Amino acid sequence: MRAQIKAIAFDLDGTLIDSVPDLAVATQAALAELGLATCTEAQVRTWVGNGAEMLMRRAMSHALGADVEQTALDAAMPIFMHHYQENLEKHSALYADVHQVLQTLFDAGFKLAVVTNKPYRFTLPLLEAFKINDFFSLVLGGDSLAKMKPDPLPLEHLLAQWQLDKSELLMVGDSKNDILAAKAAGVASIGLTYGYNYGEDIGLTGPDAVCEQFAEILSWLNVGQAV
Numbered sequence: 493m494r495a496q497i498k499a500i501a502f503d504l505d506g507t508l509i510d511s512v513p514d515l516a517v518a519t520q521a522a523l524a525e526l527g528l529a530t531c532t533e534a535q536v537r538t539w540v541g542n543g544a545e546m547l548m549r550r551a552m553s554h555a556l557g558a559d560v561e562q563t564a565l566d567a568a569m570p571i572f573m574h575h576y577q578e579n580l581e582k583h584s585a586l587y588a589d590v591h592q593v594l595q596t597l598f599d600a601g602f603k604l605a606v607v608t609n610k611p612y613r614f615t616l617p618l619l620e621a622f623k624i625n626d627f628f629s630l631v632l633g634g635d636s637l638a639k640m641k642p643d644p645l646p647l648e649h650l651l652a653q654w655q656l657d658k659s660e661l662l663m664v665g666d667s668k669n670d671i672l673a674a675k676a677a678g679v680a681s682i683g684l685t686y687g688y689n690y691g692e693d694i695g696l697t698g699p700d701a702v703c704e705q706f707a708e709i710l711s712w713l714n715v716g717q718a719v
């Protein structure tokens with residue numbers, strides 16, 4: 493199967509970029525502005541994975557000790573978005589070897605995409621801030637289409653856009669949402685262990701391979717190791 497892979501869809505948060513430090517700062521600032529009890533970075537790490545609104549839903553519900561009402565969440569979102577805009581890349585970092593591995597895959601002729609649940613307006617600026625935007629010919633945010641991962645829609649969109657067969661696409665991600673989306677779309681997946689997966693073992697979702705380091709995807713693909 494891996495010999496057929498022509499294109500790779502990468503998740504962003506917890507896969508390419510350790511973005512939780514900035515997401516935590518923005519969440520804490522939003523909770524403070526709303527007069528709600530704060531949270532820890534470790535808690536934010538377990539709340540990331542289903543986009544910005546779900547992160548704030550989890551943070552506010554935790555602070556309130558009950559499910560937050562939709563009207564209160566709607567009012568809170570612009571506050572969170574403002575604070576995250578101000579703290580997009582201040583404390584975040586590329587994971588080890590990400591730039592070199594993307595360069596190697598790009599040079600080897602793979603078509604590369606980002607398929608994230610992060611709102612699109614934050615996605616490109618973040619890729620640009622870490623100078624990896626030029627590797628990707630398609631970037632989908634969590635709000636780019638009607639549904640986000642674990643729905644297969646973003647990967648199906650990618651297959652259609654690039655006129656690829658399912659056997660030619662690989663999804664690489666740190667969350668069960670990435671693996672479930674890949675399975676629902678019928679494409680191969682690699683689960684990374686170092687990111688955010690609600691504190692759960694990514695192997696339990698059944699990806700085709702589990703990697704502890706980003707550079708290990710090169711050996712899975714049988715691409716010459718450049719790092």
Ligand SMILES: O=C(O)COP(=O)(O)O
Pocket residue numbers: 503504505506540541542543544547607608609610611667
């Ligand atoms: O924004 C999130 O909740 C998760 O983003 P990701 O899909 O890039 O991991």
Ligand SMILES: [Mg+2]
Pocket residue numbers: 503504505506507541665666667687688
């Ligand atoms: Mg992720």
